[in-house]
Amino acid sequence: MARFKGQAEYSVDAKGRTAIPAKMRAALSPDAQGTFTLTKGFERCIYAYPMDQWKLKEDEYSSLNTNDREARHLVRMILMWAEEVSLDGQGRISLPKSLSEYAGIGDKALIIGNMDRIELWNPEAFSTYLQENSEDQESLVQKVMGS
Amino acid sequence: MARFKGQAEYSVDAKGRTAIPAKMRAALSPDAQGTFTLTKGFERCIYAYPMDQWKLKEDEYSSLNTNDREARHLVRMILMWAEEVSLDGQGRISLPKSLSEYAGIGDKALIIGNMDRIELWNPEAFSTYLQENSEDQESLVQKVMGS
DNA sequence: AGGTATGTGGGGAAAAGTGGGGCGTTTGCC
DNA sequence: GGCAAACGCCCCACTTTTCCCCACATACCT
Numbered sequence: 082m083a084r085f086k087g088q089a090e091y092s093v094d095a096k097g098r099t100a101i102p103a104k105m106r107a108a109l110s111p112d113a114q115g116t117f118t119l120t121k122g123f124e125r126c127i128y129a130y131p132m133d134q135w136k137l138k139e140d141e142y143s144s145l146n147t148n149d150r151e152a153r154h155l156v157r158m159i160l161m162w163a164e165e166v167s168l169d170g171q172g173r174i175s176l177p178k179s180l181s182e183y184a185g186i187g188d189k190a191l192i193i194g195n196m197d198r199i200e201l202w203n204p205e206a207f208s209t210y211l212q213e214n215s216e217d218q219e220s221l222v223q224k225v226m227g228s
Numbered sequence: 229m230a231r232f233k234g235q236a237e238y239s240v241d242a243k244g245r246t247a248i249p250a251k252m253r254a255a256l257s258p259d260a261q262g263t264f265t266l267t268k269g270f271e272r273c274i275y276a277y278p279m280d281q282w283k284l285k286e287d288e289y290s291s292l293n294t295n296d297r298e299a300r301h302l303v304r305m306i307l308m309w310a311e312e313v314s315l316d317g318q319g320r321i322s323l324p325k326s327l328s329e330y331a332g333i334g335d336k337a338l339i340i341g342n343m344d345r346i347e348l349w350n351p352e353a354f355s356t357y358l359q360e361n362s363e364d365q366e367s368l369v370q371k372v373m374g375s
Numbered sequence: 376a377g378g379t380a381t382g383t384g385g386g387g388a389a390a391a392g393t394g395g396g397g398c399g400t401t402t403g404c405c
Numbered sequence: 406g407g408c409a410a411a412c413g414c415c416c417c418a419c420t421t422t423t424c425c426c427c428a429c430a431t432a433c434c435t
Binding site for chain 1: 380381382383384385
Binding site: 118123139141142143145147149150151152153154155156157158160161162163164165179 | 231232233234235251270340341342343344347361365366368369371372373
């Protein structure tokens with residue numbers, strides 16, 4: 082299973098393309114075939130799941146009961162924003178307009194490795210997010226992960 | 229099994245034809261033979277099942293007890309609106325009047341990939357639907373998919 | 376300091392989306 | 406039964422977008 086980490090601020094060109102850091106590309110499983118599925122993430126960023134990881138997500142969703150109204154709505158909300166993109170010859174992906182708009186990404190993107198997914202942020206939005214969530218990390222660790 | 233995702237707003241021409249996004253066509257199983265079965269969907273949209281998926285649906289319905297009045301009625305209601313359509317040379321399908329009327333689709337259609345089916349919406353009707361179901365996604369995830 | 380790998384930008388070919396025309400079949404009317 | 410209008414179907418043509426490839430610049434490693 083691919084495990085991503087680290088961060089980098091890359092530019093997004095006029096065609097909406099942005100490079101994926103070489104280190105993250107190296108961490109990609111061959112099963113992913115250089116393909117990601119992008120979706121809306123929490124906190125106004127874009128989640129990028131390698132294909133192999135996304136398959137697992139889809140399996141989860143398909144096991145939900147489509148006759149239940151709320152489940153139906155949830156799956157619809159998740160999938161309608163999902164888009165599959167592949168790395169081009171230069172290790173870039175192109176961001177769909179709908180998603181880069183959602184995340185407020187213009188000509189710069191902050192790329193963060195986060196376990197089984199990669200996150201793409203508007204750099205300013207991320208620093209705002211940091212300020213708003215500047216709780217002391219030590220006490221956060223204690224709260225989330227126990228003693 | 230085909231897994232559809234993503235969204236696109238396409239035009240419906242004067243002849244009632246609308247294109248299916250190339251990415252969804254690509255996701256189509258060869259077994260479907262470029263053929264869909266359209267039915268009334270929940271929430272005033274049209275469901276389009278690829279032929280192979282529809283076969284499974286039919287199996288489900290035929291396994292219901294035809295001696296039960298309600299089951300009989302349900303199957304009748306579903307099947308009377310079902311219509312089979314095929315992609316033309318340009319990757320389009322033509323929408324039966326009865327269904328496009330039901331969904332309120334005029335000269336624009338919002339096309340949404342939703343797992344084993346494709347949904348066709350009136351764009352305005354969909355944004356209304358969104359407003360009426362604007363529950364916080366975070367809590368919805370928690371409710372539907374557990375902690 | 377040179378070579379290799381990485382990130383950035385742009386141009387051209389191919390495909391996707393959109394609209395319209397023509398032919399054959401069906402349907403309704405005279 | 407014959408005619409005409411309507412409808413569906415298939416093909417063709419145009420426009421726009423997307424994708425792929427090539428070229429340059431910068432950073433890194435040796």
